[in-house]
Amino acid sequence: xxxLRVDDLRVTYQTKGGEVPAxxxxxxAIDKGEVLGLAGESGCGKSTIAGAxxxxxxxxxxxxxxxxxxxxxxxxxxxxxxxxxxxxxxxIVFQGALHALNPVQKIGDQIMEAITVHNMATDKExxxxxxxxxxxxxxxxxxxxxxxxxxxxxxxxxxxxxMTLACSPSLIIADEPTTALDVMVQAQVLQLLRSLQHDxxxxxxxxxxxxxxxxxxxxxxxxxxxxxxxxxxxANEVFHAPQHPYTAALAAAFPAIGDARFRHxxxxxxxxPPDPQHIPPGCPFHPRxxxxxxxxxxxxxxxxxxGPDRRAACVHVAGAPSLESVRx
Amino acid sequence: MKTEPAVQTPEAxxxxxxxxxxxxxxxxxxxxxxxxxFWKQFRHNKAGMAGLSILVFFAVVAIYSIFADKGxxxxxxxxxxxxxxxxxxxxxxxxxxxxxxxxxxxxxxSRVSLFVGLGAALISMFLGTVIGMxxxxxxxxxxxxLMRLTDVFLVLPWLALAIxxxxxxxxxxxxxxxxIGLTSWAGTARLVxxxxxxxxxxxxxxxSRALGAADRxxxxxxxxxxxxxxxxxxxxxxxxxxILSESQLSFLGLGDPKSKSWGAxxxxxxxxxxxxxxxxxxxxxxxxxxxxxxxxxxxxxFAMDEIINPRIRER
Amino acid sequence: MGTYRYLLGKLxxxxxxLLLILSLAFLxxxxxxxxxxxxxxxxxxxxxxxxxxxxxxxxxxxxxIPLPEQYVQFMKDSLTFNFGxxxxxxPQEQVSTLFSRGMGKSLILILTSTMAxxxxxxxxxxxxxxxxxxxxxxxxxxxxxxxxxxPEFVLGMILIxxxxxxxxxxxxxxxxxxxxxxGFDRYVDIARHMALPWLTLMLAFVGEFYLxxxxxxxxxxxxxxxxxxxxxxxxxxxxxRRHAVPNALLPTITLVALSFGFILSGVITVELxxxxxxVGKLSYDALRFRDFNVLTGTFVISVVAVxxxxxxxxxxxxxxxxxxxxx
Numbered sequence: 001x002x003x004l005r006v007d008d009l010r011v012t013y014q015t016k017g018g019e020v021p022a023x024x025x026x027x028x029a030i031d032k033g034e035v036l037g038l039a040g041e042s043g044c045g046k047s048t049i050a051g052a053x054x055x056x057x058x059x060x061x062x063x064x065x066x067x068x069x070x071x072x073x074x075x076x077x078x079x080x081x082x083x084x085x086x087x088x089x090x091x092i093v094f095q096g097a098l099h100a101l102n103p104v105q106k107i108g109d110q111i112m113e114a115i116t117v118h119n120m121a122t123d124k125e126x127x128x129x130x131x132x133x134x135x136x137x138x139x140x141x142x143x144x145x146x147x148x149x150x151x152x153x154x155x156x157x158x159x160x161x162x163m164t165l166a167c168s169p170s171l172i173i174a175d176e177p178t179t180a181l182d183v184m185v186q187a188q189v190l191q192l193l194r195s196l197q198h199d200x201x202x203x204x205x206x207x208x209x210x211x212x213x214x215x216x217x218x219x220x221x222x223x224x225x226x227x228x229x230x231x232x233x234x235a236n237e238v239f240h241a242p243q244h245p246y247t248a249a250l251a252a253a254f255p256a257i258g259d260a261r262f263r264h265x266x267x268x269x270x271x272x273p274p275d276p277q278h279i280p281p282g283c284p285f286h287p288r289x290x291x292x293x294x295x296x297x298x299x300x301x302x303x304x305x306x307g308p309d310r311r312a313a314c315v316h317v318a319g320a321p322s323l324e325s326v327r328x
Numbered sequence: 329m330k331t332e333p334a335v336q337t338p339e340a341x342x343x344x345x346x347x348x349x350x351x352x353x354x355x356x357x358x359x360x361x362x363x364x365x366f367w368k369q370f371r372h373n374k375a376g377m378a379g380l381s382i383l384v385f386f387a388v389v390a391i392y393s394i395f396a397d398k399g400x401x402x403x404x405x406x407x408x409x410x411x412x413x414x415x416x417x418x419x420x421x422x423x424x425x426x427x428x429x430x431x432x433x434x435x436x437x438s439r440v441s442l443f444v445g446l447g448a449a450l451i452s453m454f455l456g457t458v459i460g461m462x463x464x465x466x467x468x469x470x471x472x473x474l475m476r477l478t479d480v481f482l483v484l485p486w487l488a489l490a491i492x493x494x495x496x497x498x499x500x501x502x503x504x505x506x507x508i509g510l511t512s513w514a515g516t517a518r519l520v521x522x523x524x525x526x527x528x529x530x531x532x533x534x535x536s537r538a539l540g541a542a543d544r545x546x547x548x549x550x551x552x553x554x555x556x557x558x559x560x561x562x563x564x565x566x567x568x569x570x571i572l573s574e575s576q577l578s579f580l581g582l583g584d585p586k587s588k589s590w591g592a593x594x595x596x597x598x599x600x601x602x603x604x605x606x607x608x609x610x611x612x613x614x615x616x617x618x619x620x621x622x623x624x625x626x627x628x629x630f631a632m633d634e635i636i637n638p639r640i641r642e643r
Numbered sequence: 644m645g646t647y648r649y650l651l652g653k654l655x656x657x658x659x660x661l662l663l664i665l666s667l668a669f670l671x672x673x674x675x676x677x678x679x680x681x682x683x684x685x686x687x688x689x690x691x692x693x694x695x696x697x698x699x700x701x702x703x704x705x706x707x708i709p710l711p712e713q714y715v716q717f718m719k720d721s722l723t724f725n726f727g728x729x730x731x732x733x734p735q736e737q738v739s740t741l742f743s744r745g746m747g748k749s750l751i752l753i754l755t756s757t758m759a760x761x762x763x764x765x766x767x768x769x770x771x772x773x774x775x776x777x778x779x780x781x782x783x784x785x786x787x788x789x790x791x792x793x794p795e796f797v798l799g800m801i802l803i804x805x806x807x808x809x810x811x812x813x814x815x816x817x818x819x820x821x822x823x824x825x826g827f828d829r830y831v832d833i834a835r836h837m838a839l840p841w842l843t844l845m846l847a848f849v850g851e852f853y854l855x856x857x858x859x860x861x862x863x864x865x866x867x868x869x870x871x872x873x874x875x876x877x878x879x880x881x882x883x884r885r886h887a888v889p890n891a892l893l894p895t896i897t898l899v900a901l902s903f904g905f906i907l908s909g910v911i912t913v914e915l916x917x918x919x920x921x922v923g924k925l926s927y928d929a930l931r932f933r934d935f936n937v938l939t940g941t942f943v944i945s946v947v948a949v950x951x952x953x954x955x956x957x958x959x960x961x962x963x964x965x966x967x968x969x970x
Contacts, residue, residue, distance in 0.1 A: 054874055086876035100867040104889050104965055113885075114875045147965045163875075480663050482901065483953055487908030488945035491930055492668075492938050496676055515901075568792070575794045579912055580927060594797070598916070603815070608804055615797040622792035 002029040003170045003203040004053065004090070007066035011048050014060040020276045022048040024227035030171065035197060035204040037218030037235055039211050039250065041273045045227040046207045047095065050175045054086050070170050087114050090171035091164035098156060098180055101148040107159050108144025114166040133162040137192060154185035161192060171203045178213065190217060211250050215239045223247045226274050226284035229303065233310035243306035244314045245289045291316060369635045376631025382624035386438055393439040412607050422609035425600050430613050433593050437614055440589035442621070444505050445571035451509025452570065453563045456516025461551065463517070464524025481514035487576060494582040501584040508573050516562055520555060527554045561632035568625035575618050590614035645969040646961065653957045657950050662718070664946050669717045672939060674710065681706065726940040731932040738940045742922055748818060749921030752837060753910055756844035761899060764852025769888060771853065772860030783853065790850030796912040799843040803916070806839060813839050816918040840917040847909055848902060855898045860891040893964050900956035903949045
């Protein structure tokens with residue numbers, strides 16, 4: 001049984017300017033011990049998915065579809081059960097950890113809070129565990145009495161990671177955990193996440209726009225565009241042999257040193273991601289696509305077979321239905 | 329060796345010719361467009377529009393008072409009107425103890441109150457902006473000294489200082505404007521300095537200086553445009569406070585006896601016992617005017633602030 | 644350790660600011676004063692004085708010694724609250740005595756009304772920020788803005804017209820009735836007299852505190868640590884209590900501290916409207932009669948009061964924000 005199973009998830013924000021469909025039908029599953037990387041430009045909906053898993057969005061946001069975490073139907077949980085599930089079933093490493101810590105509370109207290117809120121230990125036991133967690137992420141236990149402003153960016157991120165482990169969750173959602181960090185610190189934090197995930201056998205959903213990072217960390221990769229997944233498969237294979245034009249463009253934007261393809265210069269991708277309220281007809285990527293053909297604006301591609309253990313939403317892939325049968 | 333395709337100008341492909349604008353014209357176009365966008369957003373703010381209408385109304389009244397016949401205010405001209413009479417058809421706001429129509433007093437007072445408020449706020453804005461920019465731009469010693477000065481004026485109980493100054497230098501219209509202006513610039517200075525510091529972080533300032541631009545050039549061309557909206561919104565709120573301050577000074581009897589502001593009308597009413605005589609119209613008419621005008625400026629200021637610093641909220 | 648350094652630092656700043664302001668006062672009151680204060684005083688007395696008598700007055704007032712010495716004397720006097728004798732209001736009486744008489748009455752009025760104003764404004768502001776956009780919230784904002792736009796003396800007069808004019812629940816002025824009462828009856832009488840001025844000062848500033856606290860809470864609710872607290876499974880009311888409010892209070896304290904100067908200014912006009920015999924009324928009388936010694940006293944005492952209030956605000960801020968304690 002998967003730790004997380006998402007089926008046809010749709011998330012729509014209600015704003016003053018109307019409805020904004022940020023996620024338009026996403027399906028994936030993560031098994032125990034597996035790392036799924038979710039990549040895409042900003043605004044593609046990946047962070048929305050992270051918030052939806054623990055139902056952190058406001059009450060006005062519409063969430064439809066199936067969301068199953070540790071066997072529980074998240075969308076149908078009562079408020080009390082939902083609160084109990086938060087952090088114990090899944091926890092999040094937030095994007096801007098530099099601002100995700102309460103500045104007026106000791107970091108030890110913030111970690112302990114996660115434990116005591118779920119009645120998992122007494123205050124004394126929680127304090128001991130908080131110290132142990134800090135050690136696990138490479139910080140001296142005595143720092144539980146420090147305040148966030150007394151830590152560096154990298155240290156704060158480690159504290160965040162320690163916090164996510166506090167209730168021994170089955171799934172950790174890492175939402176852009178390294179984006180705001182220096183390159184050297186990025187490498188350290190990634191290394192930490194990888195070893196923790198491996199040692200504890202955690203399932204992880206790793207969200208980022210930096211594809212090169214995902215290749216090292218993930219087992220599987222899913223690429224998102226305009227609220228939908230456009231390609232998925234084994235991480236290594238997706239990165240080195242992309243089937244969807246968008247994946248290819250993303251991969252080209254983050255050249256790996258030594259990779260022959262990028263010997264001359266990285267290539268960018270012209271244009272901007274579409275406004276969720278004005279998604280182009282047919283394939284949402286066709287206005288920016290190098291390989292767009294005349295049928296692209298009229299066909300909404302689905303995740304068709306694109307090879308062994310690979311699916312992509314593009315008319316060019318092997319598993320796409322013949323063009324005559326789709327043209328309507 | 330690849331041959332590059334011939335570069336094609338938009339005109340050659342058939343696009344209509346683009347108007348060539350000079351840098352100055354371009355700046356004006358950009359500014360016009362920015363103002364248009366601002367106005368469109370402002371129009372949707374109900375409180376802001378309500379405030380603006382009130383201000384327009386009082387501006388009209390004030391301008392009218394400049395040209396209106398002052399005869400109605402002169403107690404030596406026997407008006408034959410009833411003394412201390414409540415509001416009636418003939419005297420919509422009633423009369424005071426000399427038989428003068430309160431409406432006439434209020435119209436006359438609008439000019440004084442608004443003028444003093446605007447004048448004092450302009451002085452305050454000017455001082456605050458100059459000091460704030462100076463402190464923010466030149467860090468370290470200059471900054472520390474100026475900030476100390478600003479803190480002193482921020483903490484200073486302005487009325488205590490204003491009372492002594494007014495007692496010393498007399499009850500003159502211009503002195504009042506000067507006193508209020510000189511005691512209320514500190515808030516603006518702090519705000520401006522914070523803005524300058526945040527703008528300074530941006531790289532294009534560094535680039536400009538690397539190119540050898542003089543300080544003044546950097547200030548005028550780069551920092552000012554970013555500051556203008558913030559300063560403007562802050563000035564609107566400063567006018568509101570200035571009008572309140574002027575009314576306090578006038579109520580304490582420090583207003584110019586020759587130009588009666590609303591506060592001065594209230595002062596006279598109070599002194600003549602309007603409260604015990606239950607002549608509420610004499611007290612309330614100028615009071616309501618003060619409240620309306622200050623409220624209007626505040627609402628407009630808040631509306632502007634919301635547009636300039638929008639709060640990103642999901643709900 | 645850091646806490647002590649913070650406190651001492653703030654205390655030092657307080658004294659430095661006090662000295663700066665007093666020096667500024669010296670410049671204004673002595674150096675740049677237009678005309679000769681002795682002559683102005685003599686003229687106001689409507690009596691004729693010989694040059695020798697004027698010289699004696701000049702000596703008494705300490706105006707015949709060179710400026711630098713005057714400066715030192717002025718500073719010493721100000722810091723010991725010695726402002727000489729009242730020149731007009733109660734001749735021959737020490738200014739400090741005049742102040743001490745009214746100080747207690749004013750202090751009770753100011754302290755209790757300000758504390759109530761802050762408490763009510765902050766609590767309602769938290770509630771308003773937590774439940775925004777309801778009908779109640781919009782009306783609360785409207786009422787707050789109207790109160791903020793009203794000069795406090797106007798508010799006082801409205802209260803008098805309603806509560807002492809239309810319904811005779813409270814007296815319209817003074818501190819106590821002319822009839823001599825004793826014991827409990829006397830306190831009730833005083834309380835009845837203090838009710839309206841107290842209410843005036845309280846309402847005059849509660850609107851501003853409400854708006855500031857509400858706005859501050861709204862800003863904090865958008866921060867990531869709030870989302871994190873919810874993600875950890877904490878109940879909403881604890882998210883508010885433990886994470887949102889402590890952070891939202893910080894900028895509120897700063898802004899509240901900035902209004903102390905305005906509160907003090909408000910006291911003068913409110914005491915005037917209600918003929919309340921405190922230091923505010925004393926200052927008004929001194930203003931009317933150009934009693935410069937009393938006015939100097941008013942200035943210095945106001946400055947000291949505001950500085951002390953700011954110091955207390957700094958203490959509270961330091962208690963709540965570890966970033967200033969352990970920089």
